[in-house]
Amino acid sequence: MSPIAVRAPATSANVGPGFDCVGVAFDLWNELVVEEDAGAPAPDLGHLGIAAFARLAPPEDWRFTFSDRIPRTSGLGSSAATIALGLVAGALAAGIEPDAEALLAEGLPFEGHPDNLAAALAGGVCLTWEGRIERLATAAPATPIALISAAQVETQASRAALPPEVPHGDAAFTAARAALLGAALASGSAELFAAALDDRLHEPYRSPFLADVRAALPEGALGATLSGSGPTVIVWARPDAVKSCATSLAQRYPALDVLPLTVSPTGAVP
Numbered sequence: 001m002s003p004i005a006v007r008a009p010a011t012s013a014n015v016g017p018g019f020d021c022v023g024v025a026f027d028l029w030n031e032l033v034v035e036e037d038a039g040a041p042a043p044d045l046g047h048l049g050i051a052a053f054a055r056l057a058p059p060e061d062w063r064f065t066f067s068d069r070i071p072r073t074s075g076l077g078s079s080a081a082t083i084a085l086g087l088v089a090g091a092l093a094a095g096i097e098p099d100a101e102a103l104l105a106e107g108l109p110f111e112g113h114p115d116n117l118a119a120a121l122a123g124g125v126c127l128t129w130e131g132r133i134e135r136l137a138t139a140a141p142a143t144p145i146a147l148i149s150a151a152q153v154e155t156q157a158s159r160a161a162l163p164p165e166v167p168h169g170d171a172a173f174t175a176a177r178a179a180l181l182g183a184a185l186a187s188g189s190a191e192l193f194a195a196a197l198d199d200r201l202h203e204p205y206r207s208p209f210l211a212d213v214r215a216a217l218p219e220g221a222l223g224a225t226l227s228g229s230g231p232t233v234i235v236w237a238r239p240d241a242v243k244s245c246a247t248s249l250a251q252r253y254p255a256l257d258v259l260p261l262t263v264s265p266t267g268a269v270p
Contacts, residue, residue, distance in 0.1 A: 004034040004092050008084035008268035009123065010070040010261075011077030012144065012227040012234055013115040017177040017199040022185070023077075023119030023126050024140060025264040030078070031067040032085040034093065048079055048110055052086030055106045057093040073152035075228035080116035083107045084268040087121070098269045101133050112155075116228060123267030125185050136185045138265035141193035142222045142236035145246050147213065148257040151231045158229035161205050170200035190222060190238065197223030197236065206230055218248035 010028040014020070032049060043050050043059035049066060053059050066085070070078040087103040100121040104114060108131075111117045118128035125137045177196050184192035203210055203226050213224045213233050220241020227234050237245040242260050250258040 001036050001093075004089050005031070006034075006085050006088045006092070006268060007031045008081040008088070008120050009077075009264045009266075011080055011116045011119040012075070012225070012232075013077065013113070013119070014199075014202065014226065014228060015234075016181060016197045016203070016223075016225040017174045017201065018115070018127075018181050019174075019178075019199070019201050020113050020115055021127055021129055022181065023115040023117075023128065024144070025119045025123045025126075025267055026076070026144065026146075026261045027264040028070055028076070028261060030070050030081040030085060032089055033065045034089045035063045035065075036061060037063040047082075049082040049086035049089075052083045052107055052110060053090035053093070054086075056087065056090030056096060059090075062093070071148060071232075073154060074148055075153065075226070075230045075232040076146065076148075077116040077120055077228060079155075080107075080111055080120045081268070083110050083117060084120040088268045088270075100267070100269045101131060103269065104128070104133060105131055119267065121267045121269050123269075124263065124265050127182070127185075136182075137188065139188070139263045140236070141184055141188050141190045143239050143242045144261045144263070145235045145237055145242065145249060146227065146257075146259040146261055147233045147235065147249060147253060148259060149209075149231050149255070153230045155229045158206055162202055163205065166201060174199050174201040193236070194222035197225055199225075202226075207233065209233060216252070218245045218252075220245050 007029045009025040015022045040063040091098040114128040119126045127134045180196035
């Protein structure tokens with residue numbers, strides 16, 4: 001059998017009020033090459049990608065070569081990308097036509113939350129609920145600029161910071177913004193998108209840095225959101241202002257990597 005080569009994109013989950021249901025794929029990729037090799041070492045089932053592969057095909061007698069470009073534990077979906085790589089490669093090794101929703105179901109025991117994994121599999125801008133994936137668009141209403149720090153945040157620790165209850169007013173505020181977000185993503189409206197990029201359900205408890213970014217957004221920026229559990233923050237800029245926004249952000253935060261990105265219309269599923 002010929003080697004199997006797969007790639008999976010970075011992702012940003014939540015996008016403000018889209019908690020656990022909105023994900024966006026970025027044009028930043030991890031890759032996996034799987035080759036049949038009777039002399040390959042015993043597979044490391046503690047590796048997320050190999051464990052995901054094993055959901056669909058026996059991993060023995062395969063050699064796995066991963067190329068990681070997505071920063072780990074940064075909020076850019078590195079674990080979801082690794083799981084997506086294993087799932088798609090496993091499906092192809094088993095002779096199964098990869099299907100994003102079917103693979104999402106296989107991957108959820110590893111990822112726990114579907115938003116990153118859905119976007120990593122399907123690409124574009126996705127909504128996910130109850131095992132379903134709806135790819136709303138191939139692009140977002142603004143261009144993402146990632147502010148990436150050297151700090152690392154574990155998802156479980158970040159979720160542990162969330163309160164068990166929130167005030168009714170905060171819940172209503174976030175529900176309204178979530179409705180705006182869905183409308184903005186489906187319509188491509190920059191105006192609605194700018195109005196939607198705020199949240200009182202999870203972001204205030206996770207990232208004081210996000211509040212600092214929002215307090216002084218550069219000209220041409222529509223808003224900012226925490227990427228997944230953080231620490232990465234995404235500044236969403238008008239397409240004609242990306243260069244100036246990135247320059248301004250790099251000057252303000254010299255210790256961070258300021259990385260303009262594009263939304264990837266494709267995911268790990270061929």
